[in-house]
Amino acid sequence: xxxxxxxxxxxxxxxxQGIPLVAxxxxxxxxxxxxxxxxxxxxxxxxxxxxxxxxxxxTVRQNRSGYQGxxxxxxxxxxxxxxxxxxxxxxxxxxxxCYVRQTSPDWPYNFYTMVHAADEKECKExxxxxxxxxxxxxxVLLFTEKEIVxxxxxxxxxxxxxQT
Numbered sequence: 001x002x003x004x005x006x007x008x009x010x011x012x013x014x015x016x017q018g019i020p021l022v023a024x025x026x027x028x029x030x031x032x033x034x035x036x037x038x039x040x041x042x043x044x045x046x047x048x049x050x051x052x053x054x055x056x057x058x059t060v061r062q063n064r065s066g067y068q069g070x071x072x073x074x075x076x077x078x079x080x081x082x083x084x085x086x087x088x089x090x091x092x093x094x095x096x097x098c099y100v101r102q103t104s105p106d107w108p109y110n111f112y113t114m115v116h117a118a119d120e121k122e123c124k125e126x127x128x129x130x131x132x133x134x135x136x137x138x139x140v141l142l143f144t145e146k147e148i149v150x151x152x153x154x155x156x157x158x159x160x161x162x163q164t
Contacts, residue, residue: 002052006159011043012053013156014157021055042130069123070116074109076138082111085134089113094126 004012010033020028026044030037047053048124077085082100089095097114117123120143 002050004052008043008047008052009156010159011040012047013154013159015044015053015056016152016155017160018152038080063106069119069121070114070144071120071123072142073113073115073127074107074140074142075111075113075136076108077111077132077136079110085111085136088134089130092130108138 009030014029014032019025022028024037026040027037030040033040045051048055075085086098086100090098094115094117095113096116099112100110101112101126103110115123115126117126123143124141125140127141131137
């Protein structure tokens, strides 16, 4: 595990809540942390270079942006092909997540992808074509039936002051 300084943890806590949508977001973060904008930027660059922070990006609610289709695909992939299949799927524009997970006696699927498209029909077409390309025949489509909650995970929330 990586040792993070108290400052790094507090900065991670702040950015995990979202970056302020203002002209100088790092300046706002610096004010909250009691430091300079340069310190915030330098620390974020360091956390990115160490791969503690993977990326900065917008969270798009696909169902509100015209993408009504999304499906988790559970795949049965031979163990010796997991890296190959995972790396291939990770490069596809319609795949947002790739995971390897343990199997169980009644559930043989070990690789999971999230596929997004305009609708369920397009999702099915994309997955069918992907299965053919990867020469994988054993998979299950798990369409979302109901979204219960979607939120960003807070990191080190105990370090943030209570907002009233």
